[in-house]
Structure formats: C-alpha cells, structure tokens
Amino acid sequence: MKSGFISFIGRPNVGKSTLLNSILGTKLAITSSKPQTTRDSIQGVYIDGDVQLIFIDTPGIHKPKNKLGKYINKEAYNNMQDTNLLALVVDVTEPFGRGDEFVLEKMKETGLPAILVLNKVDKMKREEVLPIIETYQSKYPFEHIIPVSALKQENIKELIKVMKEYAKEDFWYYDENTLTNKNMNYLITERIREKIFRLTEEEIPYSTAVIIEHMEKKKNAYYIIANIIVDRDAVKKIIVGRHGTKIKEIGIKSREDIEELLQTKVYLEIFVKTVKKWRDQDKYLTEFGYEKD
Ligand SMILES: Nc1nc2c(ncn2[C@@H]2O[C@H](COP(=O)(O)OP(=O)(O)O)[C@@H](O)[C@H]2O)c(=O)[nH]1
Ligand SMILES: [Mg+2]
The missing domain is CATH 3.30.300.20 (K homology (KH) domain)
Structure with a gap:
C-alpha cells in the first residue's frame, strides 16, 4: 500500500480549490472569483488502486491585514511542512510577479520536491503557454510542469499520474470511504x-x-x-x-x-x-x- 500527501499552494484565486474538486470529481472545497475564499486547509482523499493520495487545499499565501489573515497564512505554511510533494498552482493568464517570487522563496525553504501546475490554459492559446513554461523553469527546479484546466477538466488525468509517482510505501491514513478530514x-x-x-x-x-x-x-x-x-x-x-x-x-x-x-x-x-x-x-x-x- 502506498500513500502520499500533496499540498496545493499558490497565490489566491489561481484555482487551487477548483483543482481539488476536479480531481475528486465532486465538490468539496468552495470556490469563488474572489481571492481568499479558502480560509482553512482542507484535505481531500483520492484512491486509485493501492495508492491513497491526500490532497491539501491551502488558503492562498498573501499579505495579512488582521489576525484572521495571519491565521489564513499560517494554515498555508503549516501544511507545506508535512507533505511529500508541493504542487504550485499558478494562473497562466497572470504575469509572473512579486507574489510568485514570495511563494517560490517559501517553497525553497521547505526543501521538498515540487511540481508546477499551470492552470486556466483554457483561456490561452497553446503557443502562448510555452514562454510561460520557460519563465518558471528558470525560476525554480520543478520536477514536472503540467498545464491543466481545472474548470474544463483538461489534462487532470495526466496530472494525477505524475502526482501518484510521489506516493511512498506506507499505510493509508484514511479508510476507503472517507473523502475529507472535515466534518x-x-x-x-x-x-x-x-x-x-x-x-x-x-x-x-x-x-x-x-x-x-x-x-x-x-x-x-x-x-x-x-x-x-x-x-x-x-x-x-x-x-x-x-x-x-x-x-x-x-x-x-x-x-x-x-x-x-x-x-x-x-x-x-x-x-x-x-x-x-x-x-x-x-x-x-x-x-x-x-x-x-
Ligand atoms: N477559466 C478558468 N477558470 C478557472 C479555472 N480554475 C479555476 N477557475 C476560476 O478561478 C476562480 C478562483 O478559483 P478558486 O478555485 O476559488 O481559486 P483558489 O483561491 O486558488 O482556491 C474561480 O472563479 C474559478 O471558477 C480554469 O481552469 N479555467
Ligand atoms: Mg481556494
């Protein structure tokens, strides 16, 4: 038996929660067009054969303005530590900026393997995605770069296949009927x-x-x-x-x-x-x- 903890991290509003729902094939995390909709980390459990993947949808990393904001960031950071793999989710339509630089720095500190999920490719032409891949490759040693559309369910199977490689020989952390850690x-x-x-x-x-x-x-x-x-x-x-x-x-x-x-x-x-x-x-x-x- 194998299991793997995979954290979705990234700036607010890039589509982390949509991606979690898309992988699970059911609505678990709530989503909206506004940043910081997600406040707590929520775990979603996915089973394929003898592999159990536990996805952690984290709140977006941002600059806190109050105690709630600090709590939200802490939820994002804490969950970065206990995982086998970091999946950085970015919105391909948003230019690389200081916010991204900040997230990459936080990732580096963990020393964990990381993959890049280029989300919202449905909003872009294929050839426009290539230079974006090059930009990110030059910024961080991502082990894989996978373009997807969480909303249109494009390339999700491919993404799951890659993430499964990071599962390790281990017991399952949830029984097979459990979808989430939340009640x-x-x-x-x-x-x-x-x-x-x-x-x-x-x-x-x-x-x-x-x-x-x-x-x-x-x-x-x-x-x-x-x-x-x-x-x-x-x-x-x-x-x-x-x-x-x-x-x-x-x-x-x-x-x-x-x-x-x-x-x-x-x-x-x-x-x-x-x-x-x-x-x-x-x-x-x-x-x-x-x-x-
Ligand atoms: N066009 C498009 N929109 C998306 C995609 N994934 C997410 N969105 C939209 O982006 C917004 C933010 O999504 P959400 O999952 O809440 O982002 P989060 O803050 O990173 O969890 C929502 O309006 C989603 O419908 C995608 O693949 N394509
Ligand atoms: Mg969210």
Missing part, C-alpha cells in the same frame, strides 16, 4: 460562506463568518439554523439587503447547495449578527472555527 458541520457552513462570496461585492465577504446554531434531522429532512457573523452593522444591512432580498437569495442558493451535499431535503434559516471586530479577537476566531493551532 459535515464545517462543509455546510462553507457552502453558505461560498454564497456570500459569490453574491456580495468587494470587501463584504471578508468580514463574515458562518456558524451553525442548530441542526436537526426530522423524518427525511434536515432543519438547519445558521448565523452569518459580520463585524459591523453597516455590513449587516448590506447582507440583509433591501427588504431582505439579498439574504433571501443567499438562503435559497445555500439551501439548494446543502441539499445536494446532504442528498436530502433541507429547511434552512439564516440570521445575520454583528460581532464587532471579530477578525482581530482570538476568542471569536476560535468560536467561529478558526482555531489558533
């Missing part, structure tokens, strides 16, 4: 958080957290009460929207998504609560699921 409660709050990221503008989603207040199974349905935590009343007003239209939209989209996740009927009620400056207070970070260690 259902977490996955549900993430689905709601995703809707906030997708349906609200600019800085709004960053000041929010989601917690489950109550969850109960009655007959063939789940009854869920969730709270969206915001850090200012002004944000609360925006999330609720005029005549409650925004929160209604978030609620409907979240419920549909959670029904798909739980494969059953769901009744979802969402409340919005203000907790001032929660992103800078350890007490609340812990309470809302962002543990210190």
Whole structure:
C-alpha cells in the first residue's frame, strides 16, 4: 500500500480549490472569483488502486491585514511542512510577479520536491503557454510542469499520474470511504460562506463568518439554523439587503447547495449578527472555527 500527501499552494484565486474538486470529481472545497475564499486547509482523499493520495487545499499565501489573515497564512505554511510533494498552482493568464517570487522563496525553504501546475490554459492559446513554461523553469527546479484546466477538466488525468509517482510505501491514513478530514458541520457552513462570496461585492465577504446554531434531522429532512457573523452593522444591512432580498437569495442558493451535499431535503434559516471586530479577537476566531493551532 502506498500513500502520499500533496499540498496545493499558490497565490489566491489561481484555482487551487477548483483543482481539488476536479480531481475528486465532486465538490468539496468552495470556490469563488474572489481571492481568499479558502480560509482553512482542507484535505481531500483520492484512491486509485493501492495508492491513497491526500490532497491539501491551502488558503492562498498573501499579505495579512488582521489576525484572521495571519491565521489564513499560517494554515498555508503549516501544511507545506508535512507533505511529500508541493504542487504550485499558478494562473497562466497572470504575469509572473512579486507574489510568485514570495511563494517560490517559501517553497525553497521547505526543501521538498515540487511540481508546477499551470492552470486556466483554457483561456490561452497553446503557443502562448510555452514562454510561460520557460519563465518558471528558470525560476525554480520543478520536477514536472503540467498545464491543466481545472474548470474544463483538461489534462487532470495526466496530472494525477505524475502526482501518484510521489506516493511512498506506507499505510493509508484514511479508510476507503472517507473523502475529507472535515466534518459535515464545517462543509455546510462553507457552502453558505461560498454564497456570500459569490453574491456580495468587494470587501463584504471578508468580514463574515458562518456558524451553525442548530441542526436537526426530522423524518427525511434536515432543519438547519445558521448565523452569518459580520463585524459591523453597516455590513449587516448590506447582507440583509433591501427588504431582505439579498439574504433571501443567499438562503435559497445555500439551501439548494446543502441539499445536494446532504442528498436530502433541507429547511434552512439564516440570521445575520454583528460581532464587532471579530477578525482581530482570538476568542471569536476560535468560536467561529478558526482555531489558533
Ligand atoms: N477559466 C478558468 N477558470 C478557472 C479555472 N480554475 C479555476 N477557475 C476560476 O478561478 C476562480 C478562483 O478559483 P478558486 O478555485 O476559488 O481559486 P483558489 O483561491 O486558488 O482556491 C474561480 O472563479 C474559478 O471558477 C480554469 O481552469 N479555467
Ligand atoms: Mg481556494
């Protein structure tokens, strides 16, 4: 038996979470067009024959502005240490910049083998990808460079084949029915958080957290009460929207998504609560699921 831990690292918004979902063939990690949608590292388990690969989707490495930001970066770094392979994911449509330089430096410090995943090639012509490969080759000794489209599921099989080579003789860390290290409660709050990221503008989603207040199974349905935590009343007003239209939209989209996740009927009620400056207070970070260690 073999297993391998593979960390997806890279700047925010390059498609790490989309790639994880694409490999697993199911929606595990939430995604949005906004950076820093992902806050915790989440593990996804993939089994092929006698090989178990554990993919770690990390939050993007960025410059933190508050305690939550620091937590997010720490989640990204901590998980770089315990892996067999680093898979740096980049967006081919974004020019190589200081942010990339910074990530490469962090990678060097680990001394781990690394491959480069050039994502979003669906947005580019084949010949335009070649010079990008050369640029990255000159910056870092990547063992493989693989162009993919996580969104269009292009070249994903090839990528998996390469990553499998890094699995080592070892026991399996998860039983064969386990998909992730996260529990259902977490996955549900993430689905709601995703809707906030997708349906609200600019800085709004960053000041929010989601917690489950109550969850109960009655007959063939789940009854869920969730709270969206915001850090200012002004944000609360925006999330609720005029005549409650925004929160209604978030609620409907979240419920549909959670029904798909739980494969059953769901009744979802969402409340919005203000907790001032929660992103800078350890007490609340812990309470809302962002543990210190
Ligand atoms: N065109 C295109 N868009 C992609 C691809 N992969 C991800 N995206 C989009 O890029 C955005 C960020 O993706 P996400 O997975 O959340 O990025 P992360 O922050 O690195 O986890 C989302 O809007 C995705 O739909 C891809 O292969 N092609
Ligand atoms: Mg992500």
